[in-house]
Amino acid sequence: MSLKVFLELVEFKAKTASVLPFLIGICYSWYQFQSIHLGFVLMFFIAMFLFNMAVDILDNYNDYHHATSVHDYKEKTNIIGRENLSLRLVFWLMIGMIVVSATMGILLATVVGWPLLWMGLFCYFVGIFYSSGPKPLSSMPVGEFFSGFTMGFMITLICVYLNTYQAFYWNFSQIFSIFIIALPNTLWIANLMLANNTCDLEEDEKNKRFTLVHYLGRKRALVLFVSNNVLAFIAIFGAVLLDLAPYTVLLTCLVVPFVWKQTKLYLAKQIKKETFICAVRILAVGSFVQVITYALGIMIDF
Numbered sequence: 001m002s003l004k005v006f007l008e009l010v011e012f013k014a015k016t017a018s019v020l021p022f023l024i025g026i027c028y029s030w031y032q033f034q035s036i037h038l039g040f041v042l043m044f045f046i047a048m049f050l051f052n053m054a055v056d057i058l059d060n061y062n063d064y065h066h067a068t069s070v071h072d073y074k075e076k077t078n079i080i081g082r083e084n085l086s087l088r089l090v091f092w093l094m095i096g097m098i099v100v101s102a103t104m105g106i107l108l109a110t111v112v113g114w115p116l117l118w119m120g121l122f123c124y125f126v127g128i129f130y131s132s133g134p135k136p137l138s139s140m141p142v143g144e145f146f147s148g149f150t151m152g153f154m155i156t157l158i159c160v161y162l163n164t165y166q167a168f169y170w171n172f173s174q175i176f177s178i179f180i181i182a183l184p185n186t187l188w189i190a191n192l193m194l195a196n197n198t199c200d201l202e203e204d205e206k207n208k209r210f211t212l213v214h215y216l217g218r219k220r221a222l223v224l225f226v227s228n229n230v231l232a233f234i235a236i237f238g239a240v241l242l243d244l245a246p247y248t249v250l251l252t253c254l255v256v257p258f259v260w261k262q263t264k265l266y267l268a269k270q271i272k273k274e275t276f277i278c279a280v281r282i283l284a285v286g287s288f289v290q291v292i293t294y295a296l297g298i299m300i301d302f
Contacts, residue, residue, distance in 0.1 A: 005083050009060060009090070010053035014280070017151050017192060018052045020287035021185045025159025027294040028181050031246065031301075033164045040108060040162045047104035048155065054097035055127040059138070061090055062131040098124075112165040119158050126150045139209035143197065144190040152186030153179060181244050183235035184252075184290060187228040188283040194225055195279035199272040222267055225279075229259055232286065246297020252290045259286060 001009075022045060030036055064080045064087075080090060102124065109117040126146050130137045137146050157178050161168050168174070197204060197211040198221045204211055213221040236252050239245040259282050266278040 001083075001085060001089065005079065005085070008079050009057055009085070011056040011060075012053075014056070014192070015049070015052065016280070016284045016287065017185075017189050018048060018155055020283075020291055021152050021155040021182060021189075022048065022159050023291045024181060024185060024287070024294065025156040026163065027291060027298060028156070028178065028244070029160050029163035031294070031298055032177075032244070033167060035164050035167070037163050037165075040112060041159060043104055043108055044158065044162055047101040047108070048158075050097045050104075051101040051124070051127060054094045054101065055130065057090060057094040057097070058128065059131040061087075061094065062136065108162070112162055115170070116158065116161060116165075119154060119161070123150055123154055123158075138193075139204070139211065141210070141212040141215050144193045144212050147193045148186040148190030152189045153182045156182040156185070177242070177244050180235055180242065181239050184232040185283075185287050187232045187235070188279075188286055191225055191228045192279050192283060194221060194228070195266065195270070195276050196272075198222070198225075198270045199276050218270070222270075225266070226263060229263060229282065236290065245294055246301060248293045248297035248300065249290060251293045251296075252286065255285055255289050 007013075022041075026036065026041065060079055064078045079085070080087065102120075105120045106117065109120065126137065127150070130143070130146065137143055157175075160178055194212065197213040198218060201211075201213050201218065205214060216224065233253060233256065236245075236249060240247055240249055262278040262282050266275045269275055
């Protein structure tokens with residue numbers, strides 16, 4: 001397997017969706033608690049990244065097996081069939097990543113406390129059953145929620161907990177604050193899934209995958225896509241007003257014209273190879289600028 005094929009198998013281009021929530025968690029930990037446990041968060045990052053890659057391999061693996069014969073998805077679209085990859089190699093590569101990731105997570109939990117284990121189990125449950133089982137989450141109208149909530153919110157929550165476990169309080173105020181700071185990523189990641197399902201609506205229905213777009217219809221799905229982008233910027237304002245982020249984070253609003261331009265391109269036509277990238281760009285640019293402006297505010301205060 002070449003490096004290029006491997007990177008496509010693990011969908012390396014989509015890893016922004018897990019890295020940026022992690023960085024937001026680090027920024028929030030320092031801004032609110034002035035606490036960073038570098039060794040713990042680096043270990044978590046490696047475990048998170050390995051599991052994220054394993055989930056994407058699992059997604060491709062299951063899509064390959066579940067593809068119907070009514071079109072050529074299995075032979076020409078799916079990376080496993082298109083590149084004639086060994087199913088045995090793909091399977092054990094995925095299992096190896098999951099085992100290493102889980103082992104690192106359990107070791108961390110023995111040090112920082114068992115709440116990490118329960119949060120990790122939730123993420124593993126979602127990751128594995130996202131594309132597995134008789135009714136995968138990704139084939140149901142809850143896929144957008146679980147992808148956004150798990151990657152956007154849970155990764156940030158775990159990162160904050162690791163950095164502040166000695167002073168972390170499990171109360172509504174604490175969880176709500178982290179939820180608000182993670183909400184832009186949560187919504188933009190959910191929009192990735194929403195855009196993907198909108199582009200693949202007809203193909204998904206042929207494969208008996210009845211996603212949120214199937215129930216909403218294409219027009220309402222597009223309205224939801226726009227609404228999520230608007231709510232993401234409202235959350236950025238809210239985070240500053242609630243003193244959960246420095247005022248510099250408001251500079252993230254400078255990317256509004258870019259986000260609107262990408263949104264208009266996507267609204268014009270929903271074609272996977274042409275406009276799905278618009279949702280990826282919105283997530284990458286919006287979240288990256290949020291992290292940079294957050295870090296800038298921390299440096300100014302420091």
